[in-house]
Amino acid sequence: MTNGTGAEVVVDLDAIAANTAVLRERVARPLMAVVKADGYGHGLVPAARAALAGGADQLGVAVLHEALALRAAGVTAPVLAWLHGPGADFTAALAADVEVSVNAAWGLAEVVAAARATGRTARLHLCVDTGLSREGATVAEWPQLVAAAARAQADGDVEVAGLWSHMAYADSPTHPTIGAQVRVFEEAVAVARAAGLTGARRHLANSAATVALPETWYDMVRPGIAVYGLDPLGGDAAASGLRPAMTVRAAVALAKRVPAGAGVSYGHTYSTAAGTTLALVPVGYADGVPRAGGNRAPVLAAGARRTIAGRVCMDQFVLDVGDDPVAPGDEVVLWGPGDRGEPTAQDWADAVDTIHYELVTRIGGRFTRRYVGSAGAV
Numbered sequence: 001m002t003n004g005t006g007a008e009v010v011v012d013l014d015a016i017a018a019n020t021a022v023l024r025e026r027v028a029r030p031l032m033a034v035v036k037a038d039g040y041g042h043g044l045v046p047a048a049r050a051a052l053a054g055g056a057d058q059l060g061v062a063v064l065h066e067a068l069a070l071r072a073a074g075v076t077a078p079v080l081a082w083l084h085g086p087g088a089d090f091t092a093a094l095a096a097d098v099e100v101s102v103n104a105a106w107g108l109a110e111v112v113a114a115a116r117a118t119g120r121t122a123r124l125h126l127c128v129d130t131g132l133s134r135e136g137a138t139v140a141e142w143p144q145l146v147a148a149a150a151r152a153q154a155d156g157d158v159e160v161a162g163l164w165s166h167m168a169y170a171d172s173p174t175h176p177t178i179g180a181q182v183r184v185f186e187e188a189v190a191v192a193r194a195a196g197l198t199g200a201r202r203h204l205a206n207s208a209a210t211v212a213l214p215e216t217w218y219d220m221v222r223p224g225i226a227v228y229g230l231d232p233l234g235g236d237a238a239a240s241g242l243r244p245a246m247t248v249r250a251a252v253a254l255a256k257r258v259p260a261g262a263g264v265s266y267g268h269t270y271s272t273a274a275g276t277t278l279a280l281v282p283v284g285y286a287d288g289v290p291r292a293g294g295n296r297a298p299v300l301a302a303g304a305r306r307t308i309a310g311r312v313c314m315d316q317f318v319l320d321v322g323d324d325p326v327a328p329g330d331e332v333v334l335w336g337p338g339d340r341g342e343p344t345a346q347d348w349a350d351a352v353d354t355i356h357y358e359l360v361t362r363i364g365g366r367f368t369r370r371y372v373g374s375a376g377a378v
């Protein structure tokens with residue numbers, strides 16, 4: 001079923017499975033597929049099932065709600081949720097067998113309280129800030145957090161299953177912060193082990209580190225974007241054996257001849273150089289097509305690459321296809337794997353000065369999502 005215009009996001013489940021398998025084979029150790037943010041815009045549950053079909057050992061999400069949605073859909077694989085605010089429902093997390101991360105004494109106290117209330121042992125990951133200055137306990141706070149977690153483990157309230165951190169510059173594989181973060185991480189691990197937390201898996205590598213930095217792989221890797229086939233280093237995904245899983249397409253809603261000098265779309269930031277054919281594309285910024293794509297972003301339409309003519313509106317944008325034949329219903333591809341000559345999400349990212357992560361996670365709105373391939377399908 002379409003939304004009435006034919007605009008759809010097509011997700012290739014077999015690509016997600018194959019990308020997972022390629023990464024898993026490269027690192028030859030457990031892999032946590034990150035499916036936060038609705039599977040990076042590919043659909044939380046189908047993306048999770050496809051990644052598991054491709055050999056993912058676990059799933060990772062940001063917030064508890066995402067983990068509980070996986071469980072509600074019947075996904076039973078281990079899942080870690082790492083971002084919580086005070087009052088998060090750790091009781092629900094424990095009841096659903098969701099692993100949680102903590103980075104501060106208050107978080108640990110809440111998890112311990114939930115464990116006592118439910119009589120279950122919480123599977124816990126401890127996060128240390130090794131230089132990103134984002135999630136993670138500071139190195140100064142770490143020994144106390146570790147000691148408290150070791151006490152909670154001795155009491156049977158928690159089992160510390162993971163020790164982890166996150167990289168700031170993994171997409172610049174020679175950056176000096178990488179060695180510095182690895183050193184801090186290893187010191188933090190040593191502190192935790194000395195406190196008796198010897199059974200925990202160490203994990204540090206996001207996609208870029210999974211692709212480029214073997215010294216960060218430790219006991220498990222934690223890729224997200226690469227699972228969806230986008231090159232975390234901003235290069236050619238195919239060169240890393242990855243295939244983009246998302247194709248974004250729409251259908252021309254109107255085609256018409258206009259004379260030279262016609263101003264196109266709001267503000268007339270584009271005007272026709274000669275008599276030409278304009279094609280109307282019924283998707284806009286409310287659907288996640290960046291407004292910044294006006295006069296900049298590429299699409300494949302009427303047999304060639306075109307740049308969007310004039311501003312992207314809330315619901316639509318316009319193409320100038322010259323004298324090429326175009327008719328209502330003809331396909332317009334915004335981005336895809338690239339093998340039909342269509343732009344890639346990386347091409348769009350370059351055009352609108354962002355990263356492909358932002359494009360795929362924000363596309364949505366009134367696009368219909370359609371799955372192809374069979375990996376993980378139920």
Ligand SMILES: *Cc1c(COP(=O)(O)O)cnc(C)c1O
Nearest residue numbers: 034166206207208222223224225
């Ligand atoms: C999003 C995220 C990942 C995955 O990052 P990618 O760059 O998409 O591979 C891994 N770990 C944490 C903590 C994250 O927030």
